[in-house]
Amino acid sequence: MSSQTAERAEALSMLPGIRYGRVAMSRHALPFVTIARHIVDGGDVLIRIHRGFGYHTALDGAVVAYEAGNLETGAVDVWSVQFVGEARVIEPTAAQLARFGPCTVHTNGEPFEPVYLRIEPEFVSVHWFRGVPHT
Numbered sequence: 001m002s003s004q005t006a007e008r009a010e011a012l013s014m015l016p017g018i019r020y021g022r023v024a025m026s027r028h029a030l031p032f033v034t035i036a037r038h039i040v041d042g043g044d045v046l047i048r049i050h051r052g053f054g055y056h057t058a059l060d061g062a063v064v065a066y067e068a069g070n071l072e073t074g075a076v077d078v079w080s081v082q083f084v085g086e087a088r089v090i091e092p093t094a095a096q097l098a099r100f101g102p103c104t105v106h107t108n109g110e111p112f113e114p115v116y117l118r119i120e121p122e123f124v125s126v127h128w129f130r131g132v133p134h135t
Helices: 003-017 055-059 094-100
Strands: 020-027 030-041 044-050 063-069 078-090 114-119 122-129
Touching: 003 030, 003 078, 003 122, 020 044, 020 055, 020 078, 030 055, 030 063, 030 094, 044 055, 044 078, 044 094, 055 078, 055 114
Parallel strands: none
Antiparallel strands: 020 030, 020 063, 030 044, 044 114, 063 078, 078 114, 078 122
């Protein structure tokens, strides 16, 4: 198994322990980041974002970056998973929807309307920070 394959497997095994991450894209030729709920589905990552912001139009068909980790858990050993890949809007199956769980009720005062995208991770990195102080 190559080191990239091993790191990808490690990253995909870590992501289910964290429910949310950040997806980065280019919007109007500028970098932009938004929060996303994610699940791992086989070797891909599915994300759920709010349709009302319109970010899915910038994400669909674009190469994006995704990051998630346990940074805010208070853990002494902190990790972060990052990867890039092409995002595509999808219609999730009933089983995938069940794995995502309930949607957020409101986003910026408006009802949350979900849109789902699939990302096939490439150029995966896992970073570990050991002995993180809690001050």
